[in-house]
Each structure stands twice: as C-alpha cells, then as structure tokens.
Amino acid sequence: MRQDKIFKGTIARVAISCTYPDTGEIGCFLYTGDTHRDTNNIVSPVFGDLWDLYNYLRDGKLWTPYNGAYIRA
Numbered sequence: 001m002r003q004d005k006i007f008k009g010t011i012a013r014v015a016i017s018c019t020y021p022d023t024g025e026i027g028c029f030l031y032t033g034d035t036h037r038d039t040n041n042i043v044s045p046v047f048g049d050l051w052d053l054y055n056y057l058r059d060g061k062l063w064t065p066y067n068g069a070y071i072r073a
Helices: 050-060
Strands: 011-019 026-031 063-066 069-072
Touching: 011 050, 026 050
Parallel strands: none
Antiparallel strands: 011 026, 011 069, 063 069
C-alpha cells in the first residue's frame, strides 16, 4: 500500500473483489491510476468486503466521495 505519496486532491477508485497484487488475496481497496493490478497504485488497506472498506472511508475522514470515486481530503 502506497500511503507516503498520497496528496490532497488525489483521486482513487474502488476495486471490488479484486486480487491484491502482492499477496494474491481477494478483497476491496482503493487504487489510483488506470489499474488495480499495480502495487504502486494501491492507496488503502485491503478489506475482505465492501462494507469494511466503506467503514474505513467513513471513519477515517481522509477520503471524500467524488463523481463515483474518492478524492483525498
């Protein structure tokens, strides 16, 4: 997960039931860029289901909904 280079205004999309590139684990997470398959694009922890990812987004207050994606607050 790439947390060190996430700047305010970064737009991320949701990967739902996708394979996390490093571990092969199936889960839900945020990614930037064109694909979720590149480890450098992943900007959140991997969650077992969408409910947990949305709780993370709501509770952390780091990401705001933005046109079907999320933007770093």
